[in-house]
Amino acid sequence: MLKNSKIFRKFLISYIVILIIPSIAGSMSYRTSIAVTQSISIENSITQLQKAQEILERRMAEVEGFTRQLALNEDLYVLINKKPNNLDVYEIWKMTKQISSYSQTNDFLQNFYIYLKNFNIILKPGSAYFRPEHYYLTSYYNDLSLDEWKKTFFGKTHSREILPLRPFVNGGTQTSAITYLQSLPLSSTNGSSPAIVVVNIDSGTIDSLLSDFQDRYGGWANISDEQGHTISIQGTGKAEMGKLDGDPRFDKQKISQFYNGDLVITIRSKTNGWIYQAGIPRDVLMENANTIKYISWAVTGVALLIGLLVGLVLSYRNCAPINRLLGIMKEQFGKDEAIGRNEYDFLYGNISTIITNNKHLESELNRQLPLVRDAFLKRLIAGEFRTREEIESAVVLADIGLNVDTGYAGILQIHGYAGMDSVEILNELNTARLILKQAMLDDDSHILLTDLGSDRIVAIFASKSGEAGTEAERENIQNTLDKHARFVFDEYRITITAALGNYFSTAMEVSYSFEQARKTMEHTGDTNGQGTLWFSEIQMKNETYYYPxxxxxxxxxxxxxxxxxxxxxxxxxxxxxxxxxxxxxxxxxxxxxxxxxxxxxxxxxxxxxxxxxxxxxxxxxxxxxxxxxxxxxxxxxxxxxxxxxxxxxxxxxxAAQAKIVEQINQYVAEAYGDPQLNLYRIAEKMERPEKYISQLFKEVTGTNLSDHLEKIRMDQAAVLLSANDQTIDEIASRVGYNSSHTFRRAFKRVMGASPSSYRQTVKD
Structure with missing residues (x-):
């Protein structure tokens, strides 16, 4: 039996030895659990703070990218450069509509405005303040008067300037915010600028990135700029942070260190120089250490049991193909042949024999390759191929390496041996053919040659790139034939004449060109010694017509x-x-x-x-x-x-295709609520291949079938959202989505707004 074989036992012993290693590690893990847990917790905390840093810097980069997009906005550029007395209310309204979409893409852009100095106007998404004083009535800084606000924000040029955290009133709500300032155009350097983009970023938005340190660990977090100004602070106060920075025991260069019972993590941004700090109590870090210690033995025991079962299964599965291979080898090379010291030596010896035989077979095939090529050329000129695909397959098999789709077919005849068929003459003819063929192949690699009787050679001149069917190609062929005719005559006193058919434009027409060359060869006796004759140069009066x-x-x-x-x-x-x-x-x-x-x-x-x-x-x-x-x-x-x-x-x-598309539309309109509805189901319903259905629908309607299905679902979802009597999750299920998150993304992509925003718009 398989489980009693030597190979099975070897595999099983190997897996058992491998299982011993984690068993030893399990017995020692409880001793190192505290240190490992502490190290992992520190790394996780650093990673968490780094992720918060990456998210914040990415959001700030998006804010900066937003200001650069505004700098490239042609409508805004026109407004900036207009004269104060040339105010166009429609353009102001149009610009407020344009910038409304930005606030939906980034929560850092929920509260921004653009100040136009020439009109003394503040533009916000969807609204405009024709006096900054009006805006200041609802949104202002507690520590800045109106004049200070104007002077600080609008009285000078700003380039990616970030003001630190300060108290801010937004629509009557007291909060705190940092402020991003950018002058437009970006090249403004004269102390004031035509336009200022101001982005107020609520502290709560930034605090949410660091909330885990307080909510999960009961610790604190703080972000400050290079000058020490606070950007965000949670779980502690500015006084405590001042003590921390002033304590000589605290090393500001270390990423992680313990200070007064807390693990303090410090990261400095390479982008803007901001300092990110977080503190986690030591007892929270070590909370899981004892739990890990207690369960380590239990996990080790379970792992041993599961590992043993897995080892049995893998041993059986891995040895099965080897045993089957051994059986095949014994059957092919003799059932009574001794396996030897072990099964692997037996397999190695027989596989080596197979590889050697395979190489010998490959060598023999290479030796037969000229015969395969010669047979291909003879079939080609005889017109035995029925399709172009058959020719392409034969070209690959014969390893031709040339494109024979275009060119000329011709026949070369060696003269001076008519009526002589002795062995010596035939040998001399063979030599003459070999000399002529070798000379032509050495001179031009775009020629395919095969013998046609003892004194004739068929030549296929494949077109070179850019010369197909041109007069230059005919001249090159003529010159090549003339040159080789002179060469073999001067060197070996061999006289040849050539007859060539017309140009063939596909491989299927090679046989036609060859037949023309064969008929032309019958007229070479009337050329008064001319070496080459083309089919187009003879006029034939035929007793029949050509229509095969x-x-x-x-x-x-x-x-x-x-x-x-x-x-x-x-x-x-x-x-x-x-x-x-x-x-x-x-x-x-x-x-x-x-x-x-x-x-x-x-x-x-x-x-x-x-x-x-x-x-x-x-x-x-x-x-x-x-x-x-x-x-x-x-x-x-x-x-x-x-x-x-x-x-x-x-x-x-x-008409048939239009009927199929109509059936597809009807089926999609009926079954769009099925989550399993896809191209495969539709093709199955139409009893057509998937690729055919997809290409047909695209060709007839100009729309991808998947996009059409999505549009039907979104249109129906819009109708259901307008009714306002079902939740978004229920609507997602009714229109064929198992996931409401996927539905929301699809709806926003197709309709340009989220489902909740669309419902609110309809309601308003």
Whole structure:
């Protein structure tokens, strides 16, 4: 059995040895629990104070960023630079509306205003005071008179200036606040500025960041600036802090130290120089030490028991695959083979053998790679590939490393060996082919070569970047062939001629270009010694026409798919092949046009066209095509018929798609309250793939399906909020949200306001 195997026992012993280590640590943990708890508590307190510092500095940075945003506000800039006698009340009202949104993003911006010196106006979110005295009646500092307030705030330039904590009355409520001042524009340096941004930050907002030190620990907290002015203070007074700072026993450079029974933590900000201090009583720090000591043995015992059970499970699970692997190895390499000293040596030896055999197989495959490439090229020029994807897969398998989508196909023939088939001649021909192929590959890496009989070589010239189908590419190929023809003649007295087909624009057309090269090769005897002949240079009078079956099937599939551009391209290719390079007889021309008409008539038998009202009209247009007309008007008429067919297919497709989208909208409108409603559920309902449903809805409506579902839910939530008879949690559940927090975030993102604010707005 598996549990009785050697591997199982080895794993289990290993886990038991590992369990002994925490057992020893558990027996010693109670001795060090006090020191560890004290160290952790200090670190946690420091971390907590650092987090409060980070939050406060981030909020202050947001306040500073807010003033920089105001400095870039074009409407505010216009107001600052207007003349005093050119006051526009609408612009004032517009600016108060603009700044209203800032107070919703940061609780430090709940009470701010902008003073415009040219108009002597104070702008607040949603309101304006046309005299600062009016603002001073409701919001003022207890220790500053009106004149002192104006002189201190508006009589000079401020650059990120922070005034320390001072008593402040806000709307009749007595509180304390620190004040952030920034002149606008930011470059103001002349003693006064056109505008001042004033942000009053309530002490309670800052105190909330440090409340844990008093509420949780019964301690105190204090924040002061570089000059010692108080920013925030809790659980103690300014007198006690003065004694602490003046006591020589207190080291101000230490982060943590015990002072008069308290752990005092001191952090100095590198950003603004503020000093953060917090005090925690020693007895609170050590409260959990004894509890940890008492439960340490219990935890150790439970950990041993659980660890033993886990060790049994892991031992069984880890040894199972090794035993299965051993069984496979024994089965493959012989059941009677001795395992040896241990199972791992047995596995190591057999896996090494497998790796060695794999490397040998890889080497053999690499050796066979030229044969695979040669077979690929022969299939390519023979036109055996049915799809582009099949060609791409074969290119990867053959490791071609070239893009064969565009270029020219050609045939090179070695002369001087006709009628001689002795072994010596064949060997000499093989040598000549190898010399020619090696010379061409060394000179240009964009050439693919394969043999075609004993005295012919097929060459595929892949287009280089930027040269596809250009005259420059033809000249480069011509020069390359001429150069190699001279080289092999001068060095080895080998004479070659080359025949090249027309340019192919896709890999599927390589076989067409090769067939053209093969037909061109038949005319090389009439070139009076010319080394290279192009298919476009010969005029062929053919006794038949070019319209292969595979091209007809491709045309039918293309029209069924509604791809009019590809259909026109195929018809253009057929016409070009039969008129530009061949000279068709009148009879062959009539037969070709008749075949094209027959192809179009075959399409009309499809269900899509049989149900159409335009069937008879299209059918008559096809029948009325006269084979006696010139080829150009015939091609234009065929293109027009194909356009009408493709438009009909597109309209049918659009109608079907619109129906699916309508069903989706109806289903979403009915099931939006289901929290499990998502793209998968909708696709399952529509019996379509998820990707298809998503892309279809986006294409038809211009909106993502997830955004549409969210909008439906938010619209319904807005209706329920207007009724004012359900809580926000109940509304969130009714519109398909399990979490009210997620609902609130989504509602604010879509509607621009929180649910409670929206309800209050509707109520007002």
């Amino acid at each position: 079956l595979e091209l007809e099937l491709r045309l039918i599939r293309t029209i069924r798919a509604g791809d009019i551009d590809e259909a026109k391209s195929i018809v253009g290719l057929i016409i070009a092949r039969n008129t530009e390079t061949w000279e068709l007889s009148v009879e062959m021309k009539h037969q070709l046009i008749g075949e094209l008409k027959g192809t179009l008539l075959k399409l009309l038998d499809q269900k899509t066209f049989l149900e159409s009202d335009t069937l008879e009209n299209v059918k008559n247009r096809i029948i009325d095509i006269s084979t006696n007309d010139a080829i150009e008007p015939i091609q234009r008429e065929i293109d027009g018929i194909m356009e009408e067919l493709c438009e009909l297919i597109a309209s049918k497709k659009n």
